[in-house]
Amino acid sequence: xxxxxxVLQEQxxxxxxxxxKFFEGVAGVKELLSKQxxxxxxxxTWGRKPxxxxxxxxxxxxxxxTEQLAAAYEEAGKRFDMTVAHAGxxxxxxxxxxxxxxxxxxxxxxxxxKGSEIAAETILATILR
Numbered sequence: 001x002x003x004x005x006x007v008l009q010e011q012x013x014x015x016x017x018x019x020x021k022f023f024e025g026v027a028g029v030k031e032l033l034s035k036q037x038x039x040x041x042x043x044x045t046w047g048r049k050p051x052x053x054x055x056x057x058x059x060x061x062x063x064x065x066t067e068q069l070a071a072a073y074e075e076a077g078k079r080f081d082m083t084v085a086h087a088g089x090x091x092x093x094x095x096x097x098x099x100x101x102x103x104x105x106x107x108x109x110x111x112x113x114k115g116s117e118i119a120a121e122t123i124l125a126t127i128l129r
Contacts, residue, residue, distance in 0.1 A: 002036055005127055007085070009043035012109055013054065015072035016065060026076045040080070043123060044073035046088035046115075049108035066092050085126035087119040094118055 008029055015022040030040055047065030048055045055065060066088045077084040091103055091111075103115035111119055 002038075003033070004038050005041060006033055006037045006039070007041045007043050007123060008082075009045060012045055012048070012069075013058070015076075016058065016060070016068045019072045019075070022072060023076055023079060026080055026082070030080055030082070039127075040082040041123070041126060042073045042077055042082050042084045043119070044070055044084050044086050044088050045119075046091040046103075049104040052108035054109070063092065083126060083129075085123040087122040090118050090122040091115060 006029075008026060010022050010025060014025075026042070033040075047060065047062040047067075047069065050062045052062075055062060058065065060068070069088050070084075070086060073084045073086075076082065094101070095103060101114055102112050103118065104110070105112055105115075
């Protein structure tokens with residue numbers, strides 16, 4: 001099959017706790033699909049919800065995790081010539097302006113309906129740029 005676009009997203013913590021493994025995965029998928037895809041994008045996610053036990057385990061705040069994820073995805077984008085859709089940054093911007101809107105599912109990791117909408121809009125805007 002042929003794909004116009006391939007959007008890659010890593011498990012939510014790996015780019016922070018093991019960036020080299022993340023980079024290996026990106027390289028592997030790009031190599032695997034390079035003859036079948038026109039363009040590759042990276043879907044940079046957000047830090048876990050404040051108070052989430054994984055944040056405590058990592059010793060990070062939501063903001064720090066979001067920043068570290070963005071940095072890892074930016075590095076992967078540079079290394080592998082991929083554009084980054086910064087859904088995590090969009091999440092943070094929206095949260096700052098709309099603190100009463102819930103962007104997380106109850107697990108504190110995955111997005112709510114509104115969070116999913118923000119992520120989808122960010123990916124679409126990145127592709128259309």
